[in-house]
Amino acid sequence: MKQNLEGKLQPIQEKLWDINKSLYHNPELGDQEFESMAKLVAFLEEHQFTVEKGVVDRPTAFKAVYDSKADGPTIAYLAEYDALPGVGHGCGHNLIGTMSVGAGILLSKIIDDIGGRVVVFGTPAEETNGAKVPMTENGLFDDIDAAMIVHPAGESHESGDSLAMDAIQFDFRGKSSHAAASPEKGINALDAVIQLFNGINALRQHVTSDVRIHGVITEGGSAANVVPDKAVAQFYIRASNRNYLNEVVEKVKGIAYGASAMTGADVIIDNYELSYDNMITNQTLSKAFTHNLLKAGVEKVYKAKDTFGSIDMGNVSHIVPAIHPYIGFGVPDLVAHTKEFADLTITSKGYKMLGQGALSLAFTGYDLITDSNLLAEVKAEFQQKRE
Incomplete structure (x- = not known):
């Protein structure tokens, strides 16, 4: 046959x-x-x-x-x-x-x-x-x-x-202001994104070797003399199985909330693409x-x-x-x-x-x-x- x-x-x-x-x-x-x-x-x-x-x-x-x-x-x-x-x-x-x-x-x-x-x-x-x-x-x-x-x-x-993957977007919202004349009146959303990256880089030492976390800043302000009131980062977060990936994602979200607390910028976290198992x-x-x-x-x-x-x-x-x-x-x-x-x-x-x-x-x-x-x-x- x-x-x-x-x-x-x-x-x-x-x-x-x-x-x-x-x-x-x-x-x-x-x-x-x-x-x-x-x-x-x-x-x-x-x-x-x-x-x-x-x-x-x-x-x-x-x-x-x-x-x-x-x-x-x-x-x-x-x-x-x-x-x-x-x-x-x-x-x-x-x-x-x-x-x-x-x-x-x-x-x-x-x-x-x-x-x-x-x-x-x-x-x-x-x-x-x-x-x-x-x-x-x-x-x-x-x-x-x-x-x-x-x-x-x-x-x-x-x-x-293959690795399980979540595609996570972090949308930080602050308050614009003149970066030189009145910086104290602004809330810098870009600073929050930078702290997010710093926190994730510190996390890398404390996850298993299969984990991959890589991201980009898709929005970070438009002029150097304006405090950015919006900054957005997108990350792919991967791990060898879904259960452990869920744990890692929660840690990354915790870092984002920490960055929010440090800078005063609010954060909205959501998936920008579907999750793969x-x-x-x-x-x-x-x-x-x-x-x-x-x-x-x-x-x-x-x-x-x-x-x-x-x-x-x-x-x-x-x-x-x-x-x-x-x-x-x-x-x-x-x-x-x-x-x-x-x-x-x-x-x-x-x-x-x-x-x-x-x-x-x-x-x-x-x-x-x-x-x-x-x-x-x-x-x-x-x-x-x-x-």
């Missing part, structure tokens, strides 16, 4: 490749991916998927379903298609979207014979305000048995971990995918690499067994979020990757549907890690 899947790739690969190149040449930022979504949805509908657009109140999100009408597991593939400002598809989301859509279509071609259901989720804005977060919060994954995505990289790696890789599912990646022709798959980034796939992994592995261009020193990375997605290496990634995802979906023992092991590991 897997040979049957391989044979069904060729008739759709050229169309997938055309979509991939179109996304590359017409990059769209998060939550603005209207044309990208339309191309992916149209191809799914062409292959008899039932598509719901605008799910979770995100106009460029979608849920596409092919149901065999026979009992069996529900397998989900996640498509990303947002680009980066000034870079384009420097994270390869044009390939991610087409690989996942391709996998869904491939599996749909045999699912009537083996039972079950295949779902392709269109998940906008992974780079900023990931739609997978409200999707998990609104129950879209509650009836999913396993969720998968594969990400381009310099080399192929097994699915690993840490990725919990299902190792049983990961091993099955790695086996299929090799079967699809990838020569070498390395162990999971250390990462200090954050992905909204982490939120999915807290709800359902999930993996987020990497498929390589064969360029070990490749740096993501660069024009060089984007350009590789439309080369012969990208074409090969598209086919191998779609096949590997489809193979793994087939294994989960047809091997009840594998699915039971995947679910048992998931339950054990939740307890």
Whole structure:
């Protein structure tokens, strides 16, 4: 049956490749991916998927379903298609979207014979305000048995971990005054932001080594002779698991309130982007995918690499067994979020990757549907890690 899947790739690969190149040449930022979504949805509908657009109140999100009408597991593939400002598809989301859509279509071609259901989720804005977060919060994954995505990289790696992340904004409000003539009448909001940075720098010595805290001042005054009455700082705060991140965030908020008390400036604290949970890789599912990646022709798959980034796939992994592995261009020193990375997605290496990634995802979906023992092991590991 897997040979049957391989044979069904060729008739759709050229169309997938055309979509991939179109996304590359017409990059769209998060939550603005209207044309990208339309191309992916149209191809799914062409292959008899039932598509719901605008799910979770995100106009460029979608849920596409092919149901065999026979009992069996529900397998989900996640498509990303947002680009980066000034870079384009420097994270390869044009390939991610087409690989996942391709996998869904491939599996749909045999699912009537083996039972079950295949779902392709269109998940906008992974780079900023990931739609997978409200999707998990609104129950879209509650009836999913396993969720998968594969990400381009310099080399192929097994699915690993990611850091939980909160994006916190600190908005300090003081009182303006002439900085030379009557400084005593002013309350300096910028001083509060500077004390916030100083306090966070002192905190770094007293958190675990996995913690990452990095921020910028987005507003800090407009003229040197005017006491700034408003100053704003934005931070990403990350840690290896959600519970510890919550502790660190409370400490940082405490520093902000201290800075407020020291300077007299009021502070408003809120999240300026959605929070990402840490990725919990299902190792049983990961091993099955790695086996299929090799079967699809990838020569070498390395162990999971250390990462200090954050992905909204982490939120999915807290709800359902999930993996987020990497498929390589064969360029070990490749740096993501660069024009060089984007350009590789439309080369012969990208074409090969598209086919191998779609096949590997489809193979793994087939294994989960047809091997009840594998699915039971995947679910048992998931339950054990939740307890």
